[in-house]
Amino acid sequence: MLSIPCPWCGPRDEPEFLFGGEPAVRPVPAADVTDAAWADYLYFRDNDKGPHAEIWCHAAGCGQWFVMRRDTATHAILSVRKPGEPA
């Protein structure tokens, strides 16, 4: 089980958290976004093996979202930060 260091609450057990996908920036303005670019934003993923940028929610805790870098091959947690904080 992962021990995830929530930037607000400190380390908590994995079942309290939800994985929320890879960070991505929504393309705008919507009217100018091609189907391909929209599909890329919605569905296509880096899906890295190794260090991977992820957003997580401390759903059963403080309810906050945060950004986590995690190694998908070893499950090691590399860093966490609040949204908007410098990487």
Place this chain on the structure above:
Amino acid sequence: MRYSSLSLFRQGLSGHQGWPQAWRSPALKPTYDAVVIGGGGHGLAAAYYLAKVHGIKNVAVLERGWLGGGNTGRNTTIVRSNYFFPQSVALFDFALRQYEQLSEELNYNIMLSQRGILNIGHTEHQMELMARNVNAMLVNGIDVELLDAQQVRHELPLANFSADARYPILGGFTQRRGGVARHDAVAWGYARAADAFGIDIVQNCEVTDFRVEGGRLVGLETSLGPVSAGTFGLSASGHNGVLARKAGFRLPLTSYALQAMVSEPIKPVLDTVAMSWATGMYVSQSDKGELVFGAGLDLYPSYAQRGNLNVAQGVVAGMLEIFPAFRGLKMLRQWAGIVDVPWDYSPILGPSPVQNLHLNAGWGTGGFKATPAGGYFLAHAMATGEHHPISRPFDLSRFSTGAFIDEAAGAGISH
């Protein structure tokens, strides 16, 4: 050599010392007509159908580890075709029909056991949803039956029918042509038959990079040196996204760990595959007597080939809820495989953004049952450069057209 009772008898006389190797271990040649990346069941099947259906025999299958060491040897061996959408039924029933005659075709016993697959319903709402699914499946020509509580009790006498059950059993539905097959045997049978056509199955050969020239794939870098070919197939379940990025594009896939486990062997107690949507668990009994069971994904990206304890505990809790009698059993093994899951839980088949590279990806948690289909349609795409009509709806373009085949919502539980 043809396997038969006569050959078994003859070999028995010489103490089984004379069996020939089932396939060679050839060196990698610098060039082939066709190269398949990934020596799981799907990749091996693709090689076999390239030779058998399309007459292309100068073929290599490149496998990073050993044959069947990926998800082929890690799955819970369930086969069925009780999907919701007609496109899926065409695909998965094609596979099941191949399975039904595969032992004979390959001269290799894949131990297909059509013992049926029974989904249990625990609430009125679930029963209504099942009736709807069963109707859709019947319309699509799939042999499913809706069952009432008595019928389920008859088929699953050990299930929890007590009055205070947390998950009361109100009924279910079954596909009697569903069941299990021996996963290793499917890979080995295809490997042996492909080898007999002269196809090179090259193990311990990791594809490390792609040589793309003018939008066209011309060759691969591997741990055993470079290789070029006229056409390539990508069938590296779990790692398709990683390889696609090396070829210069992304796929709509996320790789997750999916775990399963087996108990110590016991006498026969369960003669069908039982699934329960509400608890997420499913279980069957192997020929050795072990109970084989599993559940949903560890829900974050992983390439670690191991699952976490909280998910395992959930699986065990679900199983004990439905089958309290299994409480005293010891668990023997627990493991995980890495599966690549698309958003709509349907595979991604056919051309990739790079010319000459064809996809057989995104089979997620349920591609063992589709091994013959994945191989057949990948071979078709590699040989002809075009979709087979059955694979066309599963094209990568559906992610931008929106023509999804949403089996996650349609048929519910996977595997």
